Amino acid sequence: MLDAFIDGLYVVFQWQTFLMMLLGIFLGFWVGLLPGLGGTTTLALMLPFIYQMTPVEAFAFLLGMHSVVATTGDITSILFGIPGEGTTAATVLDGHAMAKKGEAGRALGAALMSSLIGALIGAFALALAIPVVRPLVLSFGAPELFMLAIVGIAFISSLSGQGGRALLRGILAGLLGLLFALVGQDPQAGVLRFTFGQLYLWNGLDLIPVLVGLFAIPEIIDLAVRGTSIAGELPGENLGRGVWVGVKDTFVHFWLTVRCSLVGTFIGIMPGLGGGVAQWIAYGHAVQSARTSEERTGFGKGDIRGVLGPGAANNSKEGGSLIPTIAFGVPGSSSMAVLLGAFFLQGIMPGPDMLDKHLVLTFSMVWTMVVANIITVVISLFFLNYLAKLTLIRGTVLIPFILFLAFIGAYTSNNHLGDLLVLLAFGFLGYVMIRCGWPRSPLVLGFVLGRIAENNFYISTIRYGPSWALRPLVLVLIALTVIVLFFPFIRFKGRELTGGEVS
Amino acid sequence: MKTSLITFISLVLFFANAPSYGASLYEGKTITIIVGYKPGGGYDRYARLIAKHLRKYIPGNPGVIVQNMPGASSVIAANHLFSVAKPDGLMIGTFNNATVVAQLIKVEGVRFDLTKFAWLGSAASDAVILSVRSDLPYKTADDLRKAKQFVIGTTGPGSSTHDFPALLKEFAAFDFKLVPGYSSSADVMLAVERKEVDGRAGSYDSIKPFIDRGLVRPIIRNRTTAPGIEKLPVDENLATSQTGKLIMAVNAVPTQIYRPFVAPPGTAKDAIKILRDAFANALKDKELLAEAEKGKMTIDYVSPEDALKVVAEVLGQPPDVVQVLAKYIKFGD
Numbered sequence: 001m002l003d004a005f006i007d008g009l010y011v012v013f014q015w016q017t018f019l020m021m022l023l024g025i026f027l028g029f030w031v032g033l034l035p036g037l038g039g040t041t042t043l044a045l046m047l048p049f050i051y052q053m054t055p056v057e058a059f060a061f062l063l064g065m066h067s068v069v070a071t072t073g074d075i076t077s078i079l080f081g082i083p084g085e086g087t088t089a090a091t092v093l094d095g096h097a098m099a100k101k102g103e104a105g106r107a108l109g110a111a112l113m114s115s116l117i118g119a120l121i122g123a124f125a126l127a128l129a130i131p132v133v134r135p136l137v138l139s140f141g142a143p144e145l146f147m148l149a150i151v152g153i154a155f156i157s158s159l160s161g162q163g164g165r166a167l168l169r170g171i172l173a174g175l176l177g178l179l180f181a182l183v184g185q186d187p188q189a190g191v192l193r194f195t196f197g198q199l200y201l202w203n204g205l206d207l208i209p210v211l212v213g214l215f216a217i218p219e220i221i222d223l224a225v226r227g228t229s230i231a232g233e234l235p236g237e238n239l240g241r242g243v244w245v246g247v248k249d250t251f252v253h254f255w256l257t258v259r260c261s262l263v264g265t266f267i268g269i270m271p272g273l274g275g276g277v278a279q280w281i282a283y284g285h286a287v288q289s290a291r292t293s294e295e296r297t298g299f300g301k302g303d304i305r306g307v308l309g310p311g312a313a314n315n316s317k318e319g320g321s322l323i324p325t326i327a328f329g330v331p332g333s334s335s336m337a338v339l340l341g342a343f344f345l346q347g348i349m350p351g352p353d354m355l356d357k358h359l360v361l362t363f364s365m366v367w368t369m370v371v372a373n374i375i376t377v378v379i380s381l382f383f384l385n386y387l388a389k390l391t392l393i394r395g396t397v398l399i400p401f402i403l404f405l406a407f408i409g410a411y412t413s414n415n416h417l418g419d420l421l422v423l424l425a426f427g428f429l430g431y432v433m434i435r436c437g438w439p440r441s442p443l444v445l446g447f448v449l450g451r452i453a454e455n456n457f458y459i460s461t462i463r464y465g466p467s468w469a470l471r472p473l474v475l476v477l478i479a480l481t482v483i484v485l486f487f488p489f490i491r492f493k494g495r496e497l498t499g500g501e502v503s
Numbered sequence: 504m505k506t507s508l509i510t511f512i513s514l515v516l517f518f519a520n521a522p523s524y525g526a527s528l529y530e531g532k533t534i535t536i537i538v539g540y541k542p543g544g545g546y547d548r549y550a551r552l553i554a555k556h557l558r559k560y561i562p563g564n565p566g567v568i569v570q571n572m573p574g575a576s577s578v579i580a581a582n583h584l585f586s587v588a589k590p591d592g593l594m595i596g597t598f599n600n601a602t603v604v605a606q607l608i609k610v611e612g613v614r615f616d617l618t619k620f621a622w623l624g625s626a627a628s629d630a631v632i633l634s635v636r637s638d639l640p641y642k643t644a645d646d647l648r649k650a651k652q653f654v655i656g657t658t659g660p661g662s663s664t665h666d667f668p669a670l671l672k673e674f675a676a677f678d679f680k681l682v683p684g685y686s687s688s689a690d691v692m693l694a695v696e697r698k699e700v701d702g703r704a705g706s707y708d709s710i711k712p713f714i715d716r717g718l719v720r721p722i723i724r725n726r727t728t729a730p731g732i733e734k735l736p737v738d739e740n741l742a743t744s745q746t747g748k749l750i751m752a753v754n755a756v757p758t759q760i761y762r763p764f765v766a767p768p769g770t771a772k773d774a775i776k777i778l779r780d781a782f783a784n785a786l787k788d789k790e791l792l793a794e795a796e797k798g799k800m801t802i803d804y805v806s807p808e809d810a811l812k813v814v815a816e817v818l819g820q821p822p823d824v825v826q827v828l829a830k831y832i833k834f835g836d
Contacts, residue, residue, distance in 0.1 A: 044543030048551055051794055138697040185576075187659035188683050190833040192611075199582070199612045202575035271693055272686055329712060330693040337689065338543040344799045351716055414541075414573050455684040462682045463654060463699060 001359070005127065008363025011056045012371055017364075020057045024064030025372050031065070032072030035082045035216075036208055036409025039069040040335040047341055055346040056364050062342055063365055064372040066335060067119060070314040071376050074111040078307070079104060079230070079390055080402050081219030082409065083211045087314045089444065090279035092215045094299060094306025101302050102231040105388035109246025110304055111311040112377045112384070114257050117250065118312030119373035121261035122268065122319025123366045129269070130355055130362070133327045140270055143468035146456035147477035148270065149449040152281055153178070154481045157442045159287045167485075170442045173433070177446020178453070180205055188458050200418035207276060209410035209422040210447060216406040217427025218434050223395045223402075230391040230398070243384045249304045256289055256305060257312045264313030268320020271330055272456075276448045280441055282313030300439075319369060326354045326362060528774060529563035532593055536569050536764075537584060539577020539598035547571065549626050549762045549800060550597050553782070556791040560781035565593075576661075576836045578605060578612055585615035590767040592774025595623060597764050600757035601661065603814050605834040607753075607825060617814050620765035621775045622807035623782040629761040629801060630729045631663045633671065634710050634719035635702035636695055644723050644736045652680045656691040656700035659683040661835020664691060666754055667704040667725065670831060671738055674747025695719060706758075707732060708801055725755040729801065746827060754832055756817045760810045761803075779807055 011017060031042045043062060050058035069085055076084030078095035091111060098107035129136070140148070157170035183194045184204030195201040223230060250257055260282035267278040286309030290296040299306050321333045329350035331337035343350050354362050390398075410423040433440055460468040468474065534557070538550045547569070554567040572580040577598035588594040599605075605613050633655075641647045657665035665683055672679040682700060685691045691703045692713055702719070703710070707729050713719050724735040739755075742748040766778060785791060786804040795802045820828070 041542050141697055141699050190660035190835055199575035199579050272690055328696060330689045345797050416574060458684045459682050
């Protein structure tokens, strides 16, 4: 095993392989920056190029590309408030808020460093999980996946503010998200729901136009209304020096970064939960780590921890999502489904063989993710300071450019006019929500988890009858949901009382 | 003045006649293959494979690109090809093979008539099979008939994972319990692995790796066959009624034109001829076949005449039969 571990590193550094990986990184870098053009699509477009490659080269190329996408996606999210990838939307909340405070450099530094740590932990988890992956994945059936989705929504809802009113708004936003997830042909009876006779809506609302609308459009409006640059009228001299501060922040909150990485890895391992979920749960965890209620209200207004959490998780989940793909031949996400095609092209059968006959290849994948992320982060650190200066460009000059990116990004998901309408509708909704003080993250999570929750609930009930609710792991998760919903009340009541006594 | 008029007329005549010369028809042009799904799926992979090799067989060596037009289980793409795409010989497309069912049962939003397309044929056929977990004692269809509440995971009505076992249950007296709602066929396979479900139906191509690995064994197939499963019992022969037999036969049609390729109606005859020949020849191309084998994609050319015959046969069913069909066969991915 150890031999294979070292051999895996060795093959990554053979020059042909290394060259392929660099090529992949270069591509992934741009794909990540551009909103809409996602890792999955690019993987699919790159498949024909791997016919001539050896398996190690092919996966160095594909994974090299895929593993930097989430890293550079954070950059777009922070600078412009447009999610660079579907998996980097949570970074917008605090990352872009920091950019508006003139701390773009710091946010970028933190995002990149936490991405690196996340990637390392994800890859490390992949290596460690290899012996135990089968029982772990197999212990999560439909009932457990349903409860996991419920825990996720409850968790985010409870964290979106304090007090009963905020909690209620959080839960309502989450439920609204679930409602949006209902659009389209339902998978149980094939009935069309909320499609209003539009073919476009048959397959449901697409994540990218929804996200770009919810997050980018309100920022663009805000920028236009303010009439300044993104960083406002603030003096620009601190802007470029923030990168190292951000890097240091990652180590100040080191354990938070590690915990969020583990969250990301776990969600990545669970097939069917999908890549969009990890960032939000990690964001929720970061919010939860706030010790006082004042600290908590700072989230969404530019708290560095709100950047670190999702930054780490959206990279660590990649290592995690490789696990079911490798061990069972069952892809954990849509990009992994494409990667499965690459396995076949290379004449390799994912499954138990990967942990035995092809162990060196498996470890070379682990190493590719590690090395690719190190290279990306190191290179990026050199010019982040210049990137941060983009936030000083006058809004009137920047807005057409950002708007263009947002529209193109949304349009690439289906190449359909409907994408733009969805973008605008959710842009309006996002703006209204901000103005009225409603949290957007529960809505997104409800939307992302809606299908998962519904399908697994249905499967559980049909398959097991009501008895599924008594499975041990389900009971644990139900308890967790209750705790998550009521914990904030208990905890802050206690805190504020003691706080009152001291002052 | 006169000379320029003559030049003008001869120019017009030249260009007007140009399309009848194969080479100049496609010289310096680009052919677009419209795919009804996003990049990465089966339809997309076939289109890209064919795009790569098609140009070799078209005089004038045009470029061939793939354009994805996802949505509504590819009804959007089929509608587009039928009424929007220019029939200039530069547009071809591939979409859900079950669109024939969509047209038959008059799914809302369908604006195409499959019999009017200029068919190029189909690139593959694919058997649908029912497989059961290897650790269960059922080895034959007769064994399986004895099973009570045999649980089959599916991705929902309209997919072969669902409709195939649903028809067996309805018309061949199998006691199946269908559990729809899994997000993909790979997801159902994972449910098989964790013993949440006992079996899964679906395309033989997609189940084969798991048969090879010993996770499941094939039990029943539909009328389309593939090397290795010729001897399996065919669902139609297990049906207990004539109606059942007929519905199963109709349900098997999409698998016979598994990867359909068409050009818009009204495409010029000479262009169609060039495209048809190129399509047929590309699918015999050694390099294409080698790449397909590597990617575990079956290539099995079906001629345009045969494809159209199969489609017309289904669409020619009398209304009372269609009514029964609509009850059991839904349209979906």
